[in-house]
Amino acid sequence: GAVVSQHPSWVICKSGTSVKIECRSLDFQATTMFWYRQFPKKSLMLMATSNEGSKATYEQGVEKDKFLINHASLTLSTLTVTSAHPEDSSFYICSARDHETQYFGPGTRLLVL
Amino acid sequence: GEDVEQSLFLSVREGDSSVINCTYTDSSSTYLYWYKQEPGAGLQLLTYIFSNMDMKQDQRLTVLLNKKDKHLSLRIADTQTGDSAIYFCAESLLNQAGTALIFGKGTTLSVSS
Numbered sequence: 083g084a085v086v087s088q089h090p091s092w093v094i095c096k097s098g099t100s101v102k103i104e105c106r107s108l109d110f111q112a113t114t115m116f117w118y119r120q121f122p123k124k125s126l127m128l129m130a131t132s133n134e135g136s137k138a139t140y141e142q143g144v145e146k147d148k149f150l151i152n153h154a155s156l157t158l159s160t161l162t163v164t165s166a167h168p169e170d171s172s173f174y175i176c177s178a179r180d181h182e183t184q185y186f187g188p189g190t191r192l193l194v195l
Numbered sequence: 196g197e198d199v200e201q202s203l204f205l206s207v208r209e210g211d212s213s214v215i216n217c218t219y220t221d222s223s224s225t226y227l228y229w230y231k232q233e234p235g236a237g238l239q240l241l242t243y244i245f246s247n248m249d250m251k252q253d254q255r256l257t258v259l260l261n262k263k264d265k266h267l268s269l270r271i272a273d274t275q276t277g278d279s280a281i282y283f284c285a286e287s288l289l290n291q292a293g294t295a296l297i298f299g300k301g302t303t304l305s306v307s308s
Contacts, residue, residue, distance in 0.1 A: 088237075116295060125199075125283065125300040126238075175237050177296075182226055182287075184296055186238035 084110045084180045088187035095166055096195055102162045103190045105176030111156035112178035117149070120173040120189070132159050166194040199286055201299035209308045213271040217284035217299055220265060224286040227260060228296065229269045232281045241269070241282075271304075279306045 085108040095101050105115060113134050118126040130151050132138040138151035148170075150162040159178075163170050171194045177184040200218045207213045219227065225246050230238040244251045244258045244267075251258045257270040267284055281301040288297050 125298045128295050128297070131295055177238075183240060183243065184228075185240060186230070188237040189235075191235075 084108075084178070084183075084185040086176065086178050086185045086187040088176055088190050090190060091188060092191050092193075094193045094195065097167055098165055100162055100164045101166055101192060102160055103174055103176075103192075105159045105161070105178070105187050107157045107178040107180070107185070110178070110180045112159075112180060113156060114179045115153055115159040116177045116179070116184065117151060117159075117161050118175045118177065120175060126175060129161075163192065166192070168194045170194050199284060199297055199299035201282075201284055201302045203300065204303050204305070206305045206307065207274050209274060209276055209306055211274055213269075213274045213278070213304055213306075215269045215271075215282050215284075215302045215304065217267040217269075218265055219267065219284070219286040219297075221286055221288055221297070222262070222265065224288065226287045227258075227267050228285045228287075229256075229258065229267075230283045230285060230298075232283065232301070234280075238283065274304075274306050276306045276308055279304055 087106045089104045115132045117129045120126045129144045130138045130140045132151050132153040134153045140146045153159040175189040177186045198220045228243040229241040231241050232238050255272045259268045283298050283301045285296040285298045
């Protein structure tokens with residue numbers, strides 16, 4: 083099946099710094115990528131939908147200036163958490179769509195101290 | 196609004212069958228999915244079913260879809276300890292940016308030997 087990678091898998095940062103998370107589709111081209119956030123014992127919450135070459139579409143309640151998404155190529159999307167705060171600590175998962183199926187990355191665990 | 200509901204826990208003995216149920220709200224969903232998440236990991240696509248199908252079988256997995264009642268189920272035959280994980284059902288939803296997935300909160304399957 084299709085493979086999606088994320089980097090880094092773990093990141094610990096100080097409050098106020100920015101963190102960039104990369105999402106790559108390894109063996110297919112993805113015109114659409116998605117970013118999700120998962121809280122403990124909660125479902126995945128869609129943050130934004132990213133189409134290659136255009137601005138991301140953010141879900142209600144997600145601050146676009148705080149969570150910057152760039153989808154510069156058909157195989158790479160990045161999520162930058164700007165001026166991170168402890169409440170941004172979470173598990174961030176990206177997915178990439180290949181035809182009608184979304185394939186998920188392994189997730190990035192962010193801890194903001 | 197869109198909502199996907201699942202029971203939160205299921206406990207079975209090794210060798211028994213597991214049935215995980217899900218209800219969804221968007222009757223226009225084209226595809227419905229089952230994902231598996233092992234501890235600390237991303238989501239693994241298990242199987243999916245097209246909305247005009249009633250049943251799909253894939254080795255030990257059987258998906259049943261009752262479109263009238265908007266009910267989806269996943270049956271795992273001969274459940275093994277390695278099947279212990281969180282299982283998410285998801286419906287596809289067309290939003291302004293394309294097609295996104297709406298997830299249930301996940302069913303934690305515990306398999307005892």
